[in-house]
Amino acid sequence: MSAKKVTVRMKVNGKDYVREVEPRYLMADFLRHELQLTGTHIGCEHGVCGACTVLINGKTGRSCLQFAAALDGAEITTVEGIAGDGPLHPVQEAFHDAHALQCGYCTPGFLMTTIEFLKTNPEPDRDEIQQALTNNMCRCTGYVNIIDAVEDAAKRLREGAREA
Amino acid sequence: MKAIEDFTLIGKTVLRREDSYLMRGKAQFLDDLPEPKGLIHIAFVLSPYARADILSVDASAAKALPGVIDVLTGKDLAGDIKTFAPVIEIDGYHDVRRPVVAIDRVNFVGEYVAVILAESPYAAQDALDLVDIDYDPLPSVAGIKAALSPDAPVLHDHLGDNLIFRTAFETEDFDARFAEGDVVLEEEFQLGRVTGVMIEPRGCMAWPDPIATNMTLWTPTQIPHIVRTAIADHLDIPESVLRVVTPAVGGGFGTKAHVYPDELIVVALARRYGRAVKWVQDRREDLLTNAHAREHILKLRVAVANDGEIRAAHLDVRTNCGAYPNHPYSPTLEATAAVRMMPGPYRIRNYKYDVCSVTTNTAPTGAYRGTGQPSAFLAIEGMMDRIGRRLGLDPADVRRRNVIQPEEFPYVNVVGVRYDTGSYSQSLERGLEMVGYDAFRAAQPKDRLVDGKYRGIGICNYTEVSGTGAPGWRVRGFAKMPGFDSSRVVVEPDGKITVYVSQADAGQGHYTTFAQIAADRLGVSWEDVMVVEGDTAKTPYGTGTFASRGSVVGGGTVIRCSDKVGVKIRRIAGYMLNADPERLVLKDGRVIDPEDADRSLSLREVAETAYSMNNLGLPQGEEHGLEATDYYDPPMVTMANGTHVVQVAVDPEDGRVEIERYAVVHDCGRVINPKIVEGQVHGATVQGIGEALMEEIVYDDEGQHLNANLLDYLIPTAMDVPNLELSHIETPSIDTVGGIKGAAEGGLTGAVPAIANAVSDALSGLGVNITRVPLRPAYVFEQIRQARAERESSEQ
Ligand code: FES
Ligand code: FES
Numbered sequence: 001m002s003a004k005k006v007t008v009r010m011k012v013n014g015k016d017y018v019r020e021v022e023p024r025y026l027m028a029d030f031l032r033h034e035l036q037l038t039g040t041h042i043g044c045e046h047g048v049c050g051a052c053t054v055l056i057n058g059k060t061g062r063s064c065l066q067f068a069a070a071l072d073g074a075e076i077t078t079v080e081g082i083a084g085d086g087p088l089h090p091v092q093e094a095f096h097d098a099h100a101l102q103c104g105y106c107t108p109g110f111l112m113t114t115i116e117f118l119k120t121n122p123e124p125d126r127d128e129i130q131q132a133l134t135n136n137m138c139r140c141t142g143y144v145n146i147i148d149a150v151e152d153a154a155k156r157l158r159e160g161a162r163e164a
Numbered sequence: 165m166k167a168i169e170d171f172t173l174i175g176k177t178v179l180r181r182e183d184s185y186l187m188r189g190k191a192q193f194l195d196d197l198p199e200p201k202g203l204i205h206i207a208f209v210l211s212p213y214a215r216a217d218i219l220s221v222d223a224s225a226a227k228a229l230p231g232v233i234d235v236l237t238g239k240d241l242a243g244d245i246k247t248f249a250p251v252i253e254i255d256g257y258h259d260v261r262r263p264v265v266a267i268d269r270v271n272f273v274g275e276y277v278a279v280i281l282a283e284s285p286y287a288a289q290d291a292l293d294l295v296d297i298d299y300d301p302l303p304s305v306a307g308i309k310a311a312l313s314p315d316a317p318v319l320h321d322h323l324g325d326n327l328i329f330r331t332a333f334e335t336e337d338f339d340a341r342f343a344e345g346d347v348v349l350e351e352e353f354q355l356g357r358v359t360g361v362m363i364e365p366r367g368c369m370a371w372p373d374p375i376a377t378n379m380t381l382w383t384p385t386q387i388p389h390i391v392r393t394a395i396a397d398h399l400d401i402p403e404s405v406l407r408v409v410t411p412a413v414g415g416g417f418g419t420k421a422h423v424y425p426d427e428l429i430v431v432a433l434a435r436r437y438g439r440a441v442k443w444v445q446d447r448r449e450d451l452l453t454n455a456h457a458r459e460h461i462l463k464l465r466v467a468v469a470n471d472g473e474i475r476a477a478h479l480d481v482r483t484n485c486g487a488y489p490n491h492p493y494s495p496t497l498e499a500t501a502a503v504r505m506m507p508g509p510y511r512i513r514n515y516k517y518d519v520c521s522v523t524t525n526t527a528p529t530g531a532y533r534g535t536g537q538p539s540a541f542l543a544i545e546g547m548m549d550r551i552g553r554r555l556g557l558d559p560a561d562v563r564r565r566n567v568i569q570p571e572e573f574p575y576v577n578v579v580g581v582r583y584d585t586g587s588y589s590q591s592l593e594r595g596l597e598m599v600g601y602d603a604f605r606a607a608q609p610k611d612r613l614v615d616g617k618y619r620g621i622g623i624c625n626y627t628e629v630s631g632t633g634a635p636g637w638r639v640r641g642f643a644k645m646p647g648f649d650s651s652r653v654v655v656e657p658d659g660k661i662t663v664y665v666s667q668a669d670a671g672q673g674h675y676t677t678f679a680q681i682a683a684d685r686l687g688v689s690w691e692d693v694m695v696v697e698g699d700t701a702k703t704p705y706g707t708g709t710f711a712s713r714g715s716v717v718g719g720g721t722v723i724r725c726s727d728k729v730g731v732k733i734r735r736i737a738g739y740m741l742n743a744d745p746e747r748l749v750l751k752d753g754r755v756i757d758p759e760d761a762d763r764s765l766s767l768r769e770v771a772e773t774a775y776s777m778n779n780l781g782l783p784q785g786e787e788h789g790l791e792a793t794d795y796y797d798p799p800m801v802t803m804a805n806g807t808h809v810v811q812v813a814v815d816p817e818d819g820r821v822e823i824e825r826y827a828v829v830h831d832c833g834r835v836i837n838p839k840i841v842e843g844q845v846h847g848a849t850v851q852g853i854g855e856a857l858m859e860e861i862v863y864d865d866e867g868q869h870l871n872a873n874l875l876d877y878l879i880p881t882a883m884d885v886p887n888l889e890l891s892h893i894e895t896p897s898i899d900t901v902g903g904i905k906g907a908a909e910g911g912l913t914g915a916v917p918a919i920a921n922a923v924s925d926a927l928s929g930l931g932v933n934i935t936r937v938p939l940r941p942a943y944v945f946e947q948i949r950q951a952r953a954e955r956e957s958s959e960q
Contacts, residue, residue, distance in 0.1 A: 022286070024286075025286075032195070032196070037189070038189070038192075038193075038195070038196035039188070039189015039190065039191075040189070041193065041363075041364065041414070042195070043363040043364065043365070043414075043447070044447040044873070044874050045446055045447060046447065046873055046874065046875070048873070048874040048875055049363055049447075049874060051363055078189065079187070079188070079189035080188065080189040080190075082187075082188075083188065084188075085188070088184070088187065092187045092188075095183070095187060096179055096180075096183045096184070096187065097179065099179070099180070099839045099840065099842070099843050101183060101186055101187065102415075102671035102672070102673070102843055102847065103362075103363070103364070103412075103413060103414045103415045103416075103670055103671030104182065104183070104186030104187070104191055104412070104414075104671065105193060105362075105363045105364040105412075105414030105415060105671075106363045106414075107186055107187055108187075108189050111187065129882075130882045130883050130885070131882075131883065133881070133882035134881040134882055134883050136881075136882075137363060137874070137879060137881060138363065139360070139361055139362055139363050139415050139417070139847075139851070139879065140363075140415050140671050140843075140847045141843060141846060141847050142843075142846035142847040142848075142849055142850030142851070142880075142885060142888075142911075143846075143850065143880075143881070143882040143885045144846040144850075144885060144888055145842075145843060145846065146882065147882060147885070
């Protein structure tokens with residue numbers, strides 16, 4: 001039942017937000033319907049598909065399993081925060097070139113997972129990539145091109161880091 | 165006019181324009197659309213019973229909840245929405261209609277019993293638990309065999325039994341021909357019940373205009389025009405005031421190619437309340453109520469000559485319709501597909517089939533990628549291996565003995581389907597070569613045990629029906645399935661091009677590939693072509709995107725339509741240049757006279773003349789504007805083909821199947837965009853791996869659904885994907901425009917039988933007979949355990 005609203009402060013994609021929400025309001029709904037950041041998708045609402053994956057204080061988390069109120073003060077990155085309207089992030093470029101998305105509904109979740117994964121493991125082999133991606137479901141691509149894209153993204157990021 | 169052979173952009177990988185907005189999180193899926201003011205959110209109360217009488221519905225507590233607008237039952241809606249049913253005209257089919265919200269009786273778990281209308285989705289969810297419904301549970305039935313038993317409860321009284329569809333066919337003197345075989349083999353195969361599991365569940369939103377005469381329905385459907393017709397029919401509103409628009413669609417796979425009760429309901433409610441109405445499905449509802457598929461039992465009996473030639477085949481197919489026929493296919497869809505596709509790439513001339521479909525207290529079944537074909541090929545390809553085992557022949561040789569040879573095309577199969585071109589034997593040979601089939605067989609021990617695991621190899625050589633035209637739907641009873649698709653190609657006043665197509669993309673990349681096609685035909689860059697589809701108000705009428713028809717029918721109409729506009733462009737340019745239009749060439753965004761290279765016009769200059777934006781005027785008899793419309797009804801069907809060869813290892817310790825080699829040969833005729841075709845093959849193949857090894861919706865005997873979540877209904881993850889080795893053959897169709905064949909389903913159709921055959925081969929040394937999918941570890945383990953136990957007891 002609707003309870004007293006609580007104040008939630010959050011930094012999302014570098015911008016500060018303050019909102020009043022019910023304590024039970026889901027983080028995914030908060031992003032999508034309070035902040036109009038609809039790039040984060042909901043595929044199952046029970047923590048299995050990974051479509052709702054965002055970065056919470058730099059670590060991936062499922063926004064369908066958490067309450068916005070519990071994340072008061074957190075720093076969040078959603079898919080909209082990866083590249084904004086600017087040039088694509090190397091991970092996005094790799095997905096584009098490999099045709100690693102079809103309907104694209106799962107893609108925001110895969111991008112968040114990949115970005116975190118390649119930070120912790122910049123030079124993964126295919127097995128490690130496959131393992132890292134099991135947190136996200138895709139029904140269109142058969143994962144083959146996603147795995148290729150992550151391999152390629154790792155290379156791009158390493159090369160970028162060398163140049164920088 | 166440009167010959168098909170002169171394609172410059174068709175056949176090239178162009179990276180998709182869709183990707184940028186999808187990857188930036190800017191796509192507008194249904195639940196991402198801006199919400200209109202005064203939006204009503206609805207939720208459905210679902211039946212917890214497989215079969216029960218509804219004695220009473222008390223919604224007073226729910227209605228009292230703040231934010232709840234109303235709670236409606238089936239009775240409340242009966243005046244607004246007619247009982248729902250597809251239009252099927254085929255002998256042996258019995259009409260069954262359903263109220264879109266149950267009235268006195270529920271017939272499956274998940275059936276809608278009441279609708280909550282609320283100011284917010286949270287309020288609607290809260291109210292769900294407060295609707296007090298008094299049910300009187302009744303005896304129920306879930307499986308095919310149980311439904312056919314004489315004492316089974318009858319779901320729909322007017323049928324008298326649970327048979328909703330039954331038909332049969334046989335060629336002349338079938339029994340005599342059958343008797344001519346040297347040996348007879350018979351096997352019963354089974355496929356589990358599966359469903360599409362698009363990562364985006366369904367949902368829809370109806371939005372009346374302020375005076376509530378015109379209505380827009382946003383729905384992620386693969387068949388917007390058919391949805392509009394069905395809603396107009398069942399709500400008694402003119403089609404002209406209803407507009408169906410597809411937002412971005414998060415995967416379809418056939419599951420979104422149905423008309424669903426909720427689509428009728430949101431429109432009816434929006435009319436009644438004069439407010440926008442929105443519904444978003446959750447995953448549990450997806451698994452409980454969206455169209456399921458398969459759950460087939462196939463009994464195949466063949467008479468075979470000693471050299472392995474199939475002399476005659478009799479296929480008996482039983483399917484489970486669920487509680488009601490889905491719209492627009494009914495259970496005839498998979499049933500007729502299975503029996504009509506079974507002859508596949510083989511020379512089967514004496515054929516008999518029997519089909520029946522039963523109603524049960526389970527969710528309605530319908531379309532899903534592959535439709536009947538994984539079943540047909542599980543049977544015939546499984547039989548090829550059994551013939552080999554029985555006659556001591558290599559199963560590859562049995563296929564070689566029966567496969568249609570290159571010189572036999574065009575070939576008309578035993579049920580009258582024309583195979584215009586194909587690469588059936590080349591594809592088979594290439595697949596075998598890719599995995600080193602001969603070497604594997606030569607090294608394979610009789611007991612199949614290598615390094616502690618049973619290792620086997622399986623083949624599926626298949627045909628893939630695609631681009632079905634009107635005649636193909638009519639023979640199967642789909643009286644209201646148009647078959648054609650259409651397009652309108654417009655050269656705008658500025659010389660840029662807009663292509664309106666009657667289809668609806670669900671991830672296939674139409675916005676890129678249809679632009680490639682039009683650009684190719686009109687000699688412009690593909691970036692200058694915009695594609696509009698999924699909107700009944702903007703595009704001409706058509707059938708939609710399912711059953712591997714997008715490229716064949718959509719692609720075909722865009723070719724034809726672009727060429728029609730090309731004729732007018734040349735005619736006007738010819739007048740402007742004082743040159744014979746026939747010799748003008750469209751290239752690089754210009755109309756060029758090859759005999760005088762200095763004389764050329766930009767498309768914009770031609771368009772300005774067509775739109776009366778200069779002083780030139782049009783030639784006598786020429787109409788203004790620069791566009792054309794085309795309706796393309798393709799042949800009855802167009803057959804793509806391919807071969808999967810799979811090598812597996814089965815672990816006797818836990819029954820797990822590991823795929824060690826996987827070769828796919830694929831022939832979909834003329835390819836428009838190779839990378840996109842590759843994506844279709846990958847995606848379908850991995851769905852096939854899911855259907856073969858893990859996916860199954862489980863009902864208990866009473867019809868209680870046991871796994872309506874993604875922890876218990878398993879779909880493949882990245883860990884389940886083997887290294888797929890792909891090889892393409894390109895044998896253009898001679899019957900379709902552009903030589904295009906479909907590509908979306910073959911991967912799944914090939915995978916299910918090939919994997920089952922590989923496991924079957926691996927366990928053949930043990931004497932295990934694999935006849936069903938999915939082959940989940942517990943099942944496989946149990947088969948191995950039993951076989952070993954029998955062996956031990958017989959050795960004692
Ligand atoms: S929506 Fe959060 S994991 Fe599926
Ligand atoms: S691209 Fe459609 S679910 Fe992944």
